Amino acid sequence: MKRLLVPLLLAVCALQAHARELIACGHPAYPPVSWVAGGELRGLAPTLAIREDASEQPRDLARLGNGTGGELQTVVGSDGLDQLFAELGLTVRLEAFGNWKRCLQEVREGRADIVVAAYRNRERERHFAFSAHHLVVDPIVLFVRRDRRFVFDDWEDLRGRSVGLLLGDSFGERFDRFAETALRVERVSTGRQNMRKLVLGRIDFMPIGRESGRLQRRQLGYEDVVEALPQPLVTEYYHVAVRKGSELEALLPEIDLRLTALHADGGIARALQAHAERYLAEPPEADAGDEKLD
Numbered sequence: 001m002k003r004l005l006v007p008l009l010l011a012v013c014a015l016q017a018h019a020r021e022l023i024a025c026g027h028p029a030y031p032p033v034s035w036v037a038g039g040e041l042r043g044l045a046p047t048l049a050i051r052e053d054a055s056e057q058p059r060d061l062a063r064l065g066n067g068t069g070g071e072l073q074t075v076v077g078s079d080g081l082d083q084l085f086a087e088l089g090l091t092v093r094l095e096a097f098g099n100w101k102r103c104l105q106e107v108r109e110g111r112a113d114i115v116v117a118a119y120r121n122r123e124r125e126r127h128f129a130f131s132a133h134h135l136v137v138d139p140i141v142l143f144v145r146r147d148r149r150f151v152f153d154d155w156e157d158l159r160g161r162s163v164g165l166l167l168g169d170s171f172g173e174r175f176d177r178f179a180e181t182a183l184r185v186e187r188v189s190t191g192r193q194n195m196r197k198l199v200l201g202r203i204d205f206m207p208i209g210r211e212s213g214r215l216q217r218r219q220l221g222y223e224d225v226v227e228a229l230p231q232p233l234v235t236e237y238y239h240v241a242v243r244k245g246s247e248l249e250a251l252l253p254e255i256d257l258r259l260t261a262l263h264a265d266g267g268i269a270r271a272l273q274a275h276a277e278r279y280l281a282e283p284p285e286a287d288a289g290d291e292k293l294d
Contacts, residue, residue, distance in 0.1 A: 021091040022248070024049045024114035025103035028096065029166060029191030030208075031215045032275035033117050033136055033238055036096040037282050044271045045116035045135060045238070048081045048262075050092045081240070084251070084258055099189040101168030107243050114248065115241040121170050124241070129249045133259040134237035136272070138209040140171055142229045143217070145198060152229045158183060164194040164203040171207060171234050191216050192284065199225055207233050215276055219284050 026034035026045050034043040085092055095112060097103045106112035108127045119138075120130050142152060151157060155178055162184040169187075170176055179185050186203055188194050195216055197203045206213075210228060217226045240255055242248040262268050 021093050022085070022114060023095050023106075023112040024092050024116050025095045025097050025106060025112050026116040027100050027103070027118075028098075028189075029100070029194075029216070030117075030212045031279040032211065032272050033138075033209075035191075035279060037285060039096055041094040041096045041116075042275070042278070044268070044275050045240075046094050047271065047275070048135075049085070049114060049116050050082050050094055081255060081258055084254060088251075099167045101166075104168055107241070110243060110246075113242060113246065117238040118241045119170065119172075119236045120239055121176075122173050123170070127244055128241040129244045129246075129252060130239040130241050131252050131255050131259060132239075133256040133263075134239055135259060136238040136268070138211075138236045138238060139232045140207050140234050140236055141210045141213065141232050142205040142207055143195075143198060143213045143226055144205045144229060145201065146225060146227050148201070148204065149227065149229065150204075152231050155182075155233075158205070160184075161204040162186060162202075164188065164197050164206040166191065166194060171236065175234060192220065195220055195222060195226070205229075209236075211272075211276070215279050219280055219282070 024041075024046070026041050026043065028034070028036040028041075030043075032044055034041065034045045036042070082092065092114070095103075095106075097106060097112075103112070103115060104118070104124070107115050115128065117135050118124065118128070118130070124130075142158075144150065150161075155175070158178075159182045163179060163186070165179070165185060165187050167187050167189055186197070188197065191208070191212075194203075194206050194208075198206050199222055208216075210232075213228055217223055240252075240259075242252070259268075
């Protein structure tokens with residue numbers, strides 16, 4: 001315990017000496033974990049990092065999660081990461097950068113501090129330190145048009161097909177290499193653009209977390225057009241990430257303790273359900289890239 005406490009105290013002193021707020025960002029199109037709406041970063045992961053003001057939440061949030069009313073933060077519990085930062089005298093500001101690649105770049109280059117949820121891979125581990133405990137388990141599946149479904153048993157069934165990915169997306173080194181050599185890759189900035197390209201027949205499939213894809217499909221009204229193939233591509237895990245070598249790296253053991261407790265008392269599961277309902281209650285936003293797809 002003492003070995004953990006000393007670097008934690010040193011890190012806090014260094015951060016407080018700089019007298020600045022921490023900047024956190026996240027994926028713009030992965031509900032219910034993290035998404036951008038109205039220029040704001042929303043979802044489970046951002047809510048863990050910063051407490052939301054109940055007065056600024058939509059009126060229908062009172063019925064979400066535990067059914068007893070109140071703010072989303074109470075669904076998560078009182079011992080979220082925001083509480084940790086508050087106890088240490090640190091403030092966090094959420095930023096909705098233009099796309100996922102930009103969020104990773106801002107933290108990697110030191111202009112932002114925290115990625116609220118990210119998959120681990122070898123390339124990212126060169127630049128980021130991750131929580132040991134995961135935030136969410138995320139089975140990645142392939143979404144396709146119902147009238148263009150195909151058999152998918154292994155990756156070779158994908159060879160030569162076109163895939164839609166977001167800027168900055170990675171589903172592990174093996175798949176990234178496979179995509180570069182065996183697939184026709186098209187990248188866009190938003191999940192809405194990707195889903196629309198699929199519906200328009202511009203791509204053959206889009207890999208995305210099963211729950212994220214289900215929510216996006218339902219919000220956009222594509223349930224009769226788009227379906228998920230049953231076989232997972234890979235299974236990924238969301239972790240909290242900070243820039244490697246930053247003072248925040250010393251906070252990761254304490255972050256792990258908070259995540260462990262939140263999983264144990266069901267706070268994460270309740271919050272995922274609440275944020276899924278919140279996402280579906282929001283009208284889909286117009287996307288600047290839509291005009292280019294028509």
